[in-house]
Amino acid sequence: METRRLILVLGGIAAVLVVVLGGLSLALLSSGGSGGSDDNGTPAAETSPLPERVAGELRLAGPDPLTLDPACASDTGSAEYIVEIFSGLVAFDRDLTLIPDIAEKWDVSDDGTVYTFHIRRGVKFHDGSRQVTADDFKFSMQRSLDPDTLSTVGSVYLDDIVGATEFAEGKTDNVSGIEVVDEYTLRITIDAAKSYFVAKLTYPTAYVVDQREVGDSSCFSNTEWTRNPNGTGPFKLAEWQIAQRIVLTPNPTYHLEPKPSLAKVTYVLAGGSPLVMYENDEIDITGVGINDIERIRDASDPLNKEFTEAPSLDTYYIGFNTEEPPFDDPKVRRAFAMAIDKQVLSEVVLKDLVVPAKGVLPPGMPGFDDNLAGIPFDADGAKALLEDAGGAGGLGKVTLLSSGRGASVGPIIEAIQAMWEQNLGVTVEVDQEEFGLFLRDLDDGNFKMFDLGWVADYVDPQNFLDIKFHSESPNNEMKYSNPEVDGLLEEARTEQDQAKRLDLYRQAEEKIVEDASWIPLYHGKSNALIKPSVEGYFIPPFVIPNLRYVSVTR
Amino acid sequence: MQGLASYIVRRLLWAPVILLAVSLATFALGRFGPGDPIQILQGQYRDPEQRERIAEELGYHDSFFTQYWRYMKGAVRGDFGEGLSPRGFPVNDVLFPRLWVTFQYNLLALIIIFAVGIPAGIWAALRHGTWMDPFTIGVMLFFTSVPVLVTIPVLQWLFALKLDVLPSGGWEVHEYYGVEIGVLSKRIILPLLVLTLPGFAGVARYMRAQVLEVLDQDYVRTARAKGLAEFTVVSRHIARNALLPLATMMGFALVGLLGGSIFLETLLGIPGVGEYAFNAVFARDYNAIMAIVLITSTAFIIANLVVDIMYAFIDPRIRLGAGMEG
Numbered sequence: 001m002e003t004r005r006l007i008l009v010l011g012g013i014a015a016v017l018v019v020v021l022g023g024l025s026l027a028l029l030s031s032g033g034s035g036g037s038d039d040n041g042t043p044a045a046e047t048s049p050l051p052e053r054v055a056g057e058l059r060l061a062g063p064d065p066l067t068l069d070p071a072c073a074s075d076t077g078s079a080e081y082i083v084e085i086f087s088g089l090v091a092f093d094r095d096l097t098l099i100p101d102i103a104e105k106w107d108v109s110d111d112g113t114v115y116t117f118h119i120r121r122g123v124k125f126h127d128g129s130r131q132v133t134a135d136d137f138k139f140s141m142q143r144s145l146d147p148d149t150l151s152t153v154g155s156v157y158l159d160d161i162v163g164a165t166e167f168a169e170g171k172t173d174n175v176s177g178i179e180v181v182d183e184y185t186l187r188i189t190i191d192a193a194k195s196y197f198v199a200k201l202t203y204p205t206a207y208v209v210d211q212r213e214v215g216d217s218s219c220f221s222n223t224e225w226t227r228n229p230n231g232t233g234p235f236k237l238a239e240w241q242i243a244q245r246i247v248l249t250p251n252p253t254y255h256l257e258p259k260p261s262l263a264k265v266t267y268v269l270a271g272g273s274p275l276v277m278y279e280n281d282e283i284d285i286t287g288v289g290i291n292d293i294e295r296i297r298d299a300s301d302p303l304n305k306e307f308t309e310a311p312s313l314d315t316y317y318i319g320f321n322t323e324e325p326p327f328d329d330p331k332v333r334r335a336f337a338m339a340i341d342k343q344v345l346s347e348v349v350l351k352d353l354v355v356p357a358k359g360v361l362p363p364g365m366p367g368f369d370d371n372l373a374g375i376p377f378d379a380d381g382a383k384a385l386l387e388d389a390g391g392a393g394g395l396g397k398v399t400l401l402s403s404g405r406g407a408s409v410g411p412i413i414e415a416i417q418a419m420w421e422q423n424l425g426v427t428v429e430v431d432q433e434e435f436g437l438f439l440r441d442l443d444d445g446n447f448k449m450f451d452l453g454w455v456a457d458y459v460d461p462q463n464f465l466d467i468k469f470h471s472e473s474p475n476n477e478m479k480y481s482n483p484e485v486d487g488l489l490e491e492a493r494t495e496q497d498q499a500k501r502l503d504l505y506r507q508a509e510e511k512i513v514e515d516a517s518w519i520p521l522y523h524g525k526s527n528a529l530i531k532p533s534v535e536g537y538f539i540p541p542f543v544i545p546n547l548r549y550v551s552v553t554r
Numbered sequence: 555m556q557g558l559a560s561y562i563v564r565r566l567l568w569a570p571v572i573l574l575a576v577s578l579a580t581f582a583l584g585r586f587g588p589g590d591p592i593q594i595l596q597g598q599y600r601d602p603e604q605r606e607r608i609a610e611e612l613g614y615h616d617s618f619f620t621q622y623w624r625y626m627k628g629a630v631r632g633d634f635g636e637g638l639s640p641r642g643f644p645v646n647d648v649l650f651p652r653l654w655v656t657f658q659y660n661l662l663a664l665i666i667i668f669a670v671g672i673p674a675g676i677w678a679a680l681r682h683g684t685w686m687d688p689f690t691i692g693v694m695l696f697f698t699s700v701p702v703l704v705t706i707p708v709l710q711w712l713f714a715l716k717l718d719v720l721p722s723g724g725w726e727v728h729e730y731y732g733v734e735i736g737v738l739s740k741r742i743i744l745p746l747l748v749l750t751l752p753g754f755a756g757v758a759r760y761m762r763a764q765v766l767e768v769l770d771q772d773y774v775r776t777a778r779a780k781g782l783a784e785f786t787v788v789s790r791h792i793a794r795n796a797l798l799p800l801a802t803m804m805g806f807a808l809v810g811l812l813g814g815s816i817f818l819e820t821l822l823g824i825p826g827v828g829e830y831a832f833n834a835v836f837a838r839d840y841n842a843i844m845a846i847v848l849i850t851s852t853a854f855i856i857a858n859l860v861v862d863i864m865y866a867f868i869d870p871r872i873r874l875g876a877g878m879e880g
Contacts, residue, residue: 067641074595150608152595169607220612223642242640242648243825244725272723272823273710280714280722405836436589436838443593443600454598474600 056263056552058534059283061274064243068226070204071144072219074153076455076543079204081267083545084248086207086231089117089137089186090198092544096364096459098199101256102132102208102232103186112193112496119184123255125210125230132232134186136208138178142167143214144205145175150218157205157457160190160197193494195501196460202544203457208232234260234548243270248547260548275529279303284531284552293351296529309527310539311355313362313456315464318400318416318519320449323479326396327448331389333516336449337375338382339423340416346522349415353527357520359513360464364541367461367502367509374513374520379423392425399429401450403438412521413451442477450477453524456542461505465489469512480517562863569855573848577629580847581622584840590614591638591838625844634845638837639830645845649830651734653849655725656814656826658737663749664807671754672800675761676793682766691762694755705748706821713744720744723822745822749815760803764796771795805861812853 053059063077070086073079089103100106103117123132141161144154147170155168162177177189190197200206210230217223227240234256235248246267250260271277278286288296288307296307318336320327327333342356358374361367386392400417402409409430420426433441441447457463466489467473471481485508492504513520526539533554540546592605592612609615613624628635634645678690697705714722726739736742768774769792777791814828827846834842 064639066639069641072641074597074599147607147611150611152592152601152604152608153599155601155604156599168604217642219641220608220638221636221642223636223640226640242643243652243830268724268823270723270725270823270825272821273707276710276714276722277724280718282721282724434589435836436594439593439597439600440588443602452598474602475598 054263055554056261058262058265058285058547058550058552060265060267060285061271061277061283062246062267062269064269065246067219067223068229068237068240069214069217069219069223070207070209071140071149071151071154073204079543081237081246081248082204082207083233083543084235084265084547085229085233085237086204086209087233087545088201088204088207089119090201092199092202092459094538094540094544094546094549096541096544098202098459099256102137106198112195112494113190115188115190115198116181117186117188119186120255121184123232124253125232126236126251127230128253130210132208133183134180135183136211137186137206138175138180139211140208141178141206142175143209143211148216148218150220151205152219153203154205157200157203160192160194160200162189162191193496194462195494195496195498196458196462199458199460199463234545235265238264241269245269254548256548258548261551262547263552265547278529278531281531284534285537286529288527288529290351290353293353293527303529306529306531307527308530308539309525311362311364311541312524312526312539313365313459313541314453314524315357315360315362316354316451316453316521316524317357317360318449318451318521319478320517321445321447321478322481322517323445324448326389326394326398329389330515331385332395333519334375335382335386335389335424336420336426337516337519338378338385340419340519340521341377342521343377344419345412345415349411350522354522354524357522359509360468360518360520361461361505361509362456362464362523365456365459365461365464367505369506369509372506372510372513375516382423383425386424386426395426397429398426399431399448401438401441401447402430402432403435403452404432405434416521445477445479451521461502461509462489462493465505465508465512466493469508469517478517480512480515482511482515485511485515558863562859565859565862569852569859572855573851576851577626577844577848578622580844581625581840582618584838584843585614585618585621589838591840594836594838625841629844629848634848635841637834637842637845638839639833639842645841649827649842649845649849652814652825652827652830653812654734655736655824656819656828657811658735659742659745659749659824659826660811660813662737662742663746663753664804664811666746666750667753667757667807668800668804670750671757672761672793672797674754675758676765676788676796678758679762679765679769680788682769687762691755691759694758697751698753698755700752702748702752702815702817703821705751706744706817709744709747710822723824725824745818745824748818748822757800757803761796761800764799765792768792768796802861802864805857805864808860809854809857812850 062080065078065081066075067073067078068081068085070082073082087101089101091099091101093099102120102123104120105118107116108114119132119134121131124130125132141158143149144151145158145164145168147168155164158164159168161175163172163175164177166172167175179187181187213225213230215222215225217225229237234251234254236251237246238249239245239247246269248265250262254260268277268283271282274283274286275288275292277283295301296303298304320333322328346352346354346356355363359369359372361369400413402413409432413430417428417430420428442450454464454468467475469476469480469485470489471486488504488508492501492508495501495504512518526541528539530537533552535551535553536549538546538549590609592608596605613621625635632646634649636642637645637648639648674690674694678687681687710722713720720743721741723744724741725736726741727734727736728738774787774791777787812827814826814831816828816832818824819826819829830842831846834846
């Protein structure tokens with residue numbers, strides 16, 4: 001009897017397993033699997049839809065994109081793919097020079113507010129069915145701004161266009177500043193002579209999409225078309241298996257030189273540790289993290305020869321709440337800035353993965369001033385300045401708001417805490433919050449100081465100085481306000497002489513650094529291990545289309 | 555049998571109540587908790603007016619119960635809405651393949667854990683009193699004590715870099731009759747080691763204890779006295795009887811089949827549900843979180859039901875009890 005019962009029970013378990021398993025596979029089949037598997041019900045056991053490695057293939061580890069809709073991309077992980085698949089009127093080339101892309105040239109009116117783009121003839125969508133016209137651009141930019149598209153970035157990049165804000169708020173049904181003059185001429189009128197406007201058009205929100213396929217999709221629904229988008233970029237999306245891989249193939253009719261020469265680009269989205277995969281020859285390029293950097297930098301390491309570094313356009317900083325004590329006092333802010341030894345931070349703590357920052361602008365950004373004095377490390381001076389401002393006793397409880405997922409605060413913040421303790425005698429507590437909460441507290445001004453980074457969206461100092469430090473900018477979390485700085489920034493917006501304009505930014509930056517609403521800590525460097533078989537790869541300082549310059553000899 | 559049937563029906567009637575409570579709590583945590591997906595998408599480019607506009611459009615401004623009702627109406631029909639990773643794709647399209655992946659490797663690991671743990675436990679028990687018993691269990695306990703965060707890099711280093719016999723991770727599918735199977739590739743070996751090594755000790759120790767108990771029973775002595783071959787004694791009389799309670803343990807293990815390990819999936823690059831759930835929480839992907847919670851709690855309820863029914867089968871004494879819902 002006992003035995004029979006046991007068999008029954010085990011049989012029951014088996015039955016449950018079969019049911020669950022069967023149910024799941026049915027659900028899987030009916031939902032179309034993870035896409036791409038169009039041969040359901042193949043009769044015989046068939047092996048591996050996994051693509052085979054081909055000559056001229058570049059293999060990369062990539063992030064799982066959150067969206068491939070150019071109108072919606074707010075993160076670099078998505079933009080990385082979008083800039084290769086889609087394209088716009090203008091682009092940055094590998095020297096960060098602004099170049100014509102689908103527009104073959106553009107004219108600017110004398111007053112600097114009207115841009116006339118002449119669209120290259122014969123630029124086709126990937127499916128080869130149709131040429132790109134001015135109307136496609138009007139449609140696409142308007143779609144990025146359309147309130148129904150629900151894009152969080154559309155108006156960030158396009159709100160200089162006359163009528164864009166009203167349209168984005170749903171008050172009008174047309175962006176008056178975007179006009180189709182004829183099939184190949186697009187006229188864009190902006191609200192003031194902002195010379196950085198064209199640079200903002202390199203962002204995906206201004207890219208062209210095929211109006212026949214996007215339908216009524218928004219950033220939050222009906223995005224199925226992005227599985228097989230009809231773009232105009234150097235590469236086509238051949239396959240997107242969510243969480244598994246993305247495969248790009250070259251666009252043979254691409255309109256710029258050099259045309260893509262890679263036979264194929266495979267991004268592994270789920271590969272585990274990229275460095276291990278690289279060492280195991282599963283991918284061709286990988287970044288190196290802080291834990292492995294010393295080993296790779298060692299000249300005797302076999303990987304050392306494959307290692308390169310390049311600056312990236314970003315700045316990491318500590319920001320102060322300039323409206324509340326104790327950091328409403330510039331002296332206190334300066335004292336905190338002087339107490340940090342950025343050299344030690346960069347060299348010892350971050351093992352030269354970064355360069356110490358003196359100012360706001362990162363090296364490589366136009367207007368970057370190598371001679372900027374900044375606020376140099378001075379322990380005694382810091383102490384004296386703090387005494388002068390009322391001493392450590394008058395500060396009250398000082399907390400630093402930091403974002404994180406609950407692990408330790410990390411070596412950088414720990415080192416800074418120690419420096420403040422040692423040089424100022426101030427104990428700073430760290431309040432670590434998950435990113436959503438962190439953003440909310442920044443919004444509400446609910447902080448004394450915080451640490452964060454700012455990464456370039458386009459190559460112009462306006463993207464750092466005006467956006468973060470103008471008193472009326474929504475991105476000025478510090479609530480920093482200096483009328484003199486505001487004046488300089490406003491003047492720089494419309495100054496047509498580039499040299500004068502950069503000079504205005506330099507003056508503004510000097511005052512900003514002086515006022516110390518930020519302690520600029522360091523600028524990042526990107527690094528990569530690149531297999532010898534890969535040629536022409538360069539580490540972009542921020543997201544720009546760069547795969548068409550790359551070839552693989554194997 | 556009638557008692558059992560009514561018991562099952564009673565349990566099944568409870569299931570929707572439990573699911574209602576779970577779904578309400580999860581939904582409320584999402585809606586009333588701080589932060590929302592739009593804020594996170596905006597990141598540092600904050601624009602409160604735009605956020606309000608998008609929130610309105612996505613229905614976040616409707617009353618809690620309106621939103622809950624709207625979601626659950628779809629959910630009971632198996633439509634879990636559209637998710638955020640990737641944005642605007644139906645959660646079903648993204649979640650089900652991931653559940654399938656997690657289910658596959660968990661099931662295989664479970665089978666291996668029992669297939670190795672059971673004989674190991676018997677073996678150890680039969681060598682009770684010699685050094686081999688504590689040694690076997692000790693070795694297994696060692697692997698249980700090492701956290702996966704250590705196991706994974708060590709195994710990667712050993713098998714992928716040093717010996718160069720296995721890929722360092724990843725998930726490779728082969729299609730059989732239209733079903734994508736990922737556990738028939740050598741990429742599964744590392745994850746399986748990571749999953750099974752810490753699991754053996756639990757099963758083996760349990761089995762060992764059961765066998766030790768059975769060993770002293772009269773019928774075992776009788777079997778031996780009858781002159782049966784040792785193998786027959788062990789397989790027929792000892793193992794079978796000791797296995798009985800283990801069946802329930804197996805039932806509980808079923809519960810975990812749909813739960814993915816975030817460490818395992820991230821470090822070894824497996825596109826399973828653990829990684830997805832982890833990121834969904836940080837992105838405030840409400841629809842995805844709800845779908846995961848609803849599906850796993852349904853699985854949990856079913857597995858518990860199976861366990862309870864198994865108890866009833868195994869031990870008639872616990873049948874029909876009135877206080878069994880608890």
